[in-house]
Amino acid sequence: MSSHHSPDSAAAHSEPTGLWHRPLKKTGWVGFLTTVDHKKIGIAYALGALFFLLVGGVEALIIRLQLMVPENELISARLYNQLFTMHGTTMIFLAVMPLSAAFFNYIMPLQIGARDVAFPRMNALGLWCFLLGGILINMSWFFDQGAPAIGWFAYAPLTDRQFSPDIGTDFWIMGLQILGIASLVGAFNFITTILNMRAPGLSMMRLPVFTWMTLITSFLIILAFPAITIALVELMFDRHFGTYFFNVDGGGKPILWQHLFWIFGHPEVYILILPAMGIISEVIPVFSRKTLFGYPLIIFSGAVIGFLGFAVWSHHMFTTGLGIVATTAFAFLTMLIAIPTGVKIFNWIGTMWGGRLRFTTPMLYAVGFIWMFMMGGFTGIMHSSPPVDAQQQDTYFVVAHFHYVLIGGSIFALLCGIHYWFPKVSGRIMDETWGKINFYTVFVGFNIAFFPMHILGMTGMPRRTHTYKEEMGWAEPNFWATIGALMLGFGILSCIIQMIYSYYKGAKSPNDPWGGRTLEWATASPPKEYNFAYTPVIHARDQVWEDRHGTPEKRMDKIAPDPEHGIHMPDQSWWPLITSFGIFFACLGIVFFRYEFTFFGSLSYTNGIGLLVVGLVVTLVGIVKWALEGPGGYHLYPDAEDMEEIRQSQSKN
Amino acid sequence: MSSHTDNDPLEELKKTSTGVENKKLAMWAFLASDCMFFGTLISTHLIYRKVYPDVEDVIDIFDIELTGFSTFILLMSSFLMALSVSAAHKNNLPSMRWCLGGTIFFGLIFLGCQVYEFQHFVFDKDLTLSSSIFGSTFFVLTGTHGVHVALGIFWLGSWLIYSFTDRYKRENALDVEVAGLYWHFVDVVWIIIFTVVYLVEYIEF
Amino acid sequence: MDASQNTSNSVDHHLAEEHQKYFTFFNVSIALIMLTAIELVIVYVPIHPGIVMGSLVVMSLIKFLAVIWWFMHLRWDMILCTLVFLSGLIIATGTVIALMLLFSEDPSGAPMI
Structure with a gap:
């Protein structure tokens, strides 16, 4: 692969543009820390998310071990509270969301035939903010009162300084703010990329379903996150500056926190599940060897789910006494969501119906998803009825419900996506036998862990309870739930080990091992830096399938790059990393606003304003230098092999 | 890119799948997001005004002449901003600089009014963040808007300075336009705040 | 220039x-x-x-x-910009109105919390 720098960017490369010269090295630490390549960023997102998935998993297993037998004293009640708070926060914000973001980053630009996302440096900022936000939240473990113990929804007035004086709560607040920035910049980027950078001929109604779900999820993120941002700002003001937003002393209404939190929180549920539905909609047609049944309906119902997601938040609050009108309205709207969800499930079943099914590992996860997600969905419909909900509120029934949709739904689909796209990312295939053993371990373990929780909930076991008496009769289901959880944990760990093993030792994969249908399978595995040597011209929805089996007029056209200018690529940059560190230190300063450090027993340091100012200055410098540096860019030339491929396809047409 | 010197670089930026420039589309998505941001803040304020209508003697605290004046100022800055964008598109740099300078000047007057208003409320009217729930919601809402104005001034100021350097190019007209979109949005948020936070207090029910 | x-x-x-x-x-x-x-x-x-x-x-x-x-x-711009902005504006307006209604008296006389 030859490369040279274009005349327009030569100036930017020859003169220093700041503290450092613009980084040009692609490999090693510099290459990693300054990367703007959506594929490297996607892999980094995935590695970070899998690490936090393990952390959150260990937290869950400690919780389960504590509940394994009645009146257990394995951990203290406070540690128990901290563990379930951190488990929820970690799994939602640091595992499932970023794992979805990893697929958005890696797969979506390939599916639309783009060279990169619209704003490559912003994408890097999103990655670093995610990692630093995760670090910030987990730093709380190392301070004297430890992690927050407020639940992942942090209901007021428990979060008031009077009731939670610990610094863990402040870490939680500011950590979530940084993660919000990460999600938001990512979402703006994806919206612009999907709408604006599609290959010629790739109209909106030819977009792969996963790309469509990325678009809808990104809209959900940009419209839902501001609500939690404001709620967290108000909470921060309550804790640091004595305002009364949620403080009852001054007339604040704790119920307002619940509203603001769930205005964000319910769309968040769809932010977690819509990417999963997108992955499933890609995998099922491939392994059914049929086109997706009812493509427009799947897209439309996804959009309807997204829109309705903003109109149902109060169903999390039925038992607070909203009044009859509000309760009825929200119950009705919640039941309405079952319709587009059901439409999707019928579409997936319709796709499989009459198809020539291949039960590979990704397909097993996909089918497992449909079944498990339906079970979670059914209990969800039960909750939409306020009188039923009043019985189930805060019991293990709810725990069973959302673990069925989040593990049986999201995590199954994400594992499905990992197995499905692993050959594309690594050029190697994951072993099928081992994959199937893992799937059955995960599937059986998951059901043993969470099915008994339905029964526990029905018999009245409350959520977030540290322990229970033997006479309650909850011992046996709890014991089995713990056994199942250990099995599930073992299965997930085994999956991750298999990933690492396959990355180094797996069998080599061809470019398209599955007989894929969408554009990412048309390029090399792993894709070259420039994704596609040519500009693909799309003539059909399932373009790669048409290339193999379709009529000649539906075959993809390949426009070779201008031999003089080659392919334009964005330059690397230090500034996203530096800006994210600025944001990190500014947030750390706010965390330490009232915290007293003591060194060597006597030396004390009492305010974080210094740190805040330093952080803001670094952020400002980072942004200004970022802007002055510009996107840059250099030109690459496809190698001989790629050029040969383009020539062949052109002669064929 | 630079190779097509015979074309207008601003038109080159429109060669996307939808015909809208990337930066402009991202800015509109950001503004959609900001609607939710201010929507949540304004709701917080209005809810507490509705639940506790008598927590403070708001009419005594407010100074509607000053706020009315700063509203005029902000509207005028928006007018100048629209002219700056127009000048930027015509590549009339002197005109763009004057209009941008005027926008920033009016923005600074608005901020000055707000700073004066805040110190007047705190020191003369004893309204602080923690004096009552009204203080909490009022200062956080208008303060957040003020921060947006300050960021806008910084952003526009950067372009004003940048336009004096030889790095300023024809295609930067788009960047000025995108900064302008942000500025106008801050203005429309103020239009809402002026009505629902200030004016409605004067209606006698 | x-x-x-x-x-x-x-x-x-x-x-x-x-x-x-x-x-x-x-x-x-x-x-x-x-x-x-x-x-x-x-x-x-x-x-x-x-x-x-x-x-x-x-x-x-x-x-x-x-x-x-x-x-x-x-x-003067493409309709797409209006649509993107309206998505946020409509949802934000709906949320504000819904919140205001939720904090009003319930017609059935349920006490406000």
């Missing part, structure tokens, strides 16, 4: 259009100021508060729409 050497027909057309916009912007800003003045006065006029409230809402809405339609170029 070296860029002015690049002008082609499309740019000339562009210039004429931009000149035309000046008058539009001027008229819009006059209208905005007039409406603000009316808003400032109307709150003191001794008429039914419902009318005052209604006219305030309508006038703010007109001001809001005028700024986004003309100053923010939605009138």
